[in-house]
Amino acid sequence: MENHEPDDTIKENLKTLDIVTRKINQLPEAEKYLLEHGSTYVGLNAALCGLIANSLFRRILNVTQARLAASLPMAVIPFLTAQISYEGFVSLPLSTGNLRCETCTVTRGGLVGLVFGGLYPVILAIPVNGGLAARYNTALLPEKGNILTYWIRISKPVFRKMLFPILLQTVFAAYLGSRQYKLLIKALQLPEPGLETP
Numbered sequence: 001m002e003n004h005e006p007d008d009t010i011k012e013n014l015k016t017l018d019i020v021t022r023k024i025n026q027l028p029e030a031e032k033y034l035l036e037h038g039s040t041y042v043g044l045n046a047a048l049c050g051l052i053a054n055s056l057f058r059r060i061l062n063v064t065q066a067r068l069a070a071s072l073p074m075a076v077i078p079f080l081t082a083q084i085s086y087e088g089f090v091s092l093p094l095s096t097g098n099l100r101c102e103t104c105t106v107t108r109g110g111l112v113g114l115v116f117g118g119l120y121p122v123i124l125a126i127p128v129n130g131g132l133a134a135r136y137n138t139a140l141l142p143e144k145g146n147i148l149t150y151w152i153r154i155s156k157p158v159f160r161k162m163l164f165p166i167l168l169q170t171v172f173a174a175y176l177g178s179r180q181y182k183l184l185i186k187a188l189q190l191p192e193p194g195l196e197t198p
Helices: 008-023 029-060 066-097 102-136 144-161 164-186
Strands: none
Touching: 008 066, 008 102, 008 144, 008 164, 029 102, 029 164, 066 102, 066 144, 066 164, 102 144, 102 164, 144 164
């Protein structure tokens, strides 16, 4: 077994990232943009899921106050979470060469889309709108003994209505992972800049 210094691994990753970056810069603008900013699209879809879930819970709990105070975190937090997660689990490993199979990329993309882009915004809407309902006394909240059953009963219709946006987010993130993988393979097959032979 070889002894690898931590500095050697970092140097190898930086060298790989440098080569990949040079080759990505040779791609057409639209393809380069998709590779570099694809995670933003996943984040925007997550923000949209968060706003839809927020709206559904507000209707069920009859909350009419504090629209902006509830909508802002329900858009910003899922956006940042999904964008950073997709960047960390899919885009960055692709760029550094740590993610090398299309199936793995599609699976990771789909899981990030499902968990951080679909389920997390819906689950986040529960305490946000529950707190507003308690503060403004717009809905009868449960006693201490049956809190879990109350929130499960309240959440079931929301999850049913959110099934399509959650599935759409999952499929979109998986497709984006596949697309980014294919674009990266295309970029890696390009000749090294400055080494073209006549």
